[in-house]
Amino acid sequence: MASNPTSAPILFDRALLRRRLDRARRGGPVTFLLDRVREDFEDRFQAVTRKFADVADIWTPGELLQETLADRFQSIARIDVDPSEVLPLQPESLDLAVSALAFQFVNDLPGVLAQIRRALKPDGLLLAAMVGGDSLTELRQSFAAAEAECEGGVSPRVAPFADLRDIGALLQRAGLALPVTDVDRVVVRYDSAFALMADLRRMGASNILVERRRTPTRRATMLRMAQIYGERFADADGRIRATFDLVWLSGWAPHESQQKPLKPGSAKASLEAAVKKAKRD
Numbered sequence: 001m002a003s004n005p006t007s008a009p010i011l012f013d014r015a016l017l018r019r020r021l022d023r024a025r026r027g028g029p030v031t032f033l034l035d036r037v038r039e040d041f042e043d044r045f046q047a048v049t050r051k052f053a054d055v056a057d058i059w060t061p062g063e064l065l066q067e068t069l070a071d072r073f074q075s076i077a078r079i080d081v082d083p084s085e086v087l088p089l090q091p092e093s094l095d096l097a098v099s100a101l102a103f104q105f106v107n108d109l110p111g112v113l114a115q116i117r118r119a120l121k122p123d124g125l126l127l128a129a130m131v132g133g134d135s136l137t138e139l140r141q142s143f144a145a146a147e148a149e150c151e152g153g154v155s156p157r158v159a160p161f162a163d164l165r166d167i168g169a170l171l172q173r174a175g176l177a178l179p180v181t182d183v184d185r186v187v188v189r190y191d192s193a194f195a196l197m198a199d200l201r202r203m204g205a206s207n208i209l210v211e212r213r214r215t216p217t218r219r220a221t222m223l224r225m226a227q228i229y230g231e232r233f234a235d236a237d238g239r240i241r242a243t244f245d246l247v248w249l250s251g252w253a254p255h256e257s258q259q260k261p262l263k264p265g266s267a268k269a270s271l272e273a274a275v276k277k278a279k280r281d
Contacts, residue, residue, distance in 0.1 A: 007108075008107050008108035008110070008111065009107065010107050010210055011107055011159070011160070011209060011210060011211075012105050012106070012107055012159070012208050012209065012210065013208045013209070013210050013212075014081060014082070014083040014085070014105065014107070014208070015083045016208045017081060017105050017204070017208045018080075018081045018083070020201075020204040020205075020206060020208060021061050021081060021204035022204075023204065024061075024201070024202050024203060024204035025061075025062065025204075027202060028202065029061070029062060029202055029203065029204070030199045030202040030203050031062065031064060031203075032188070033101060033131075033186065033203070033244060033246070034060075034061065034062065034064050034065070034100060034101060035064065036184070036186060036246070037065070037100045037101060037129045037246060038064050038065055038068045038100070040129070040184065040246075040248070041065065041068060041069070041098070041100070041127070041129075042068060044127065044248075044250075045072060045127075048125070050095075050123070050125065051095075052073060052095040052096040052125070053073075053074075053095050054077075054093060054094050054095045054096070054121075055069070055073045055075070055076045055077065055094065055095065055096045055097075055098065056076070056077045056078075056079060056089065056094050056096075056097050056098070056119070057069070057076050057077070057078050057079065057098050057099065058079045058087065058097055058098070058099040058102065058116070058128075059079060059080070059081050059099055059102035059103075060078075060098070060099055060100040060101065060102055061100075061101060061102065061203075061204060064100075065098065065100045066078060069098070073096075081102070085106060085107060085108055085111065085112055086115075087112065087115045087116070087119065089115065089116075089118075089119035090119065091118050091119060092118075092119070092120065092121045092122070092124075093119055093121070094116075094119045094120050094121060094124055095120075095121055095124050095125070096124060096125050096126075096127070097116050097119065097120060097124070097125070097126045097127075097128075098126075098127050098128060099128040099129070099130075100128070100129050101129060101130060101131060101246075102128075102130065103128060103130035104130045104131040104132060104135075104159065104161060104162070105159070105208065109162070109170060110170050110173060110174065113126075113170055113171065113173075113174035113176070114173075114174045114175070116174070117174045117175045117176055117251075117253060120252075120253035121253060122253050122254065122255040123252060123253060123255035123257065123258065124252065124253040125250065125251075125252055125253075126171075126176060126249070126250060126251050126252075127248075127249075127250045128248070128249050128250070129184075129246050129247065129248050129249075130162075130167075130246075130247050130249070131161060131205075131244060131245065131246065131247070132161045132162045132163060132164070132167065132183070132245050132246075132247035133161060133162075133163055133164065133183055133185075133245030133247060134161075134243055134245055135161050135243060135244050135245045136158050136242065136243065136244070137243055138229060138232070138233040138240070138241060138242055138243060139157070139158055139193065139196065139197075139229070139242065140157065140158040141228075141232070142193065142225045142226075142228045142229040142232065142233070143157040143158070143225050144157075145225075145228050146221050146222075146224040146225035146227075146228055147221060147225075149224060150218065150220055150221040150224050151218065151221055155211075155212070155213040156207075156209045156211045156212055156213070157207060157209075157212075157213075158207075159207075159208075159209060161245070162247070164181050164182070164183055164247060167181050167247055167249050168181045168249075171249060171251040174251070175254070176251025176252060176253065176254075177251060177252045177253070177254045177255075177258055178250075178251060178252050178258060179249070179250070179251040180248075180249070180250045180251070181247060181248065181249050181250075182247075182248050183245050183246065183247050183248070184245075184246040184248065185243065185244070185245050185246075186243075186244040186245075186246060187241050187242070187243055187244075188241070188242045188244065189235065189239040189240065189241055189242075190239060190240050190242060191239060191240075192226055192229075192230070192240065193225060193226040193229040193230070193240060194222075194226060196240070196242050
């Protein structure tokens, strides 16, 4: 059977992602990024006057987000990670869709956003946060340099992350109105690269790339990676920095009540006239 040239490439092993999240939950998860997102959700909802009844939490790890939203909404349908990326949502069934730190591991993000758009009622809201931008750039660079030096080649280690501009374009492509994106950059300091990697493991966020290396990394390569990390990205006290960019995205299902941009030529005063008036004044 011929392959579909328009289908999204399979970058992530989402069955492995589910196992990694389960392992992190059993071992005691590291939640400082989720905690930050949870607090930001609370602040952002303070600015929304719309009342929401039918709410879905899409793929957020753990229960922290649901606990935060429980006081605001009577019931929240939780959708767990599914390798198929097919959302069990009926058309125009939701007033609100939320997601925290999950969309960065989606193979077909345009398709998922389109599914959410179809599931939202008119004037329904999508509000989500995902890891993106320059997240873990220090770890990516250190691994690449160490592997090139010690093994003569580079293997996929850190997932590619979408940037702010791309995500904004995807919201528009999905048909969401009034799209907004912004970034919250979090810089965390660690004693070593190995401490950072231990946290990633306890987030369920270690390497799930389909093209990941399947054999153990040589000890010499790991030690050299940690050395390079310390040389390039350490502060004066010797602790290293790790960057996490939390990309926030929101958009509304179109509704006639929403503000619409003015049509070209509909302005009642010209910019040229305003500039001339300002000079006279």
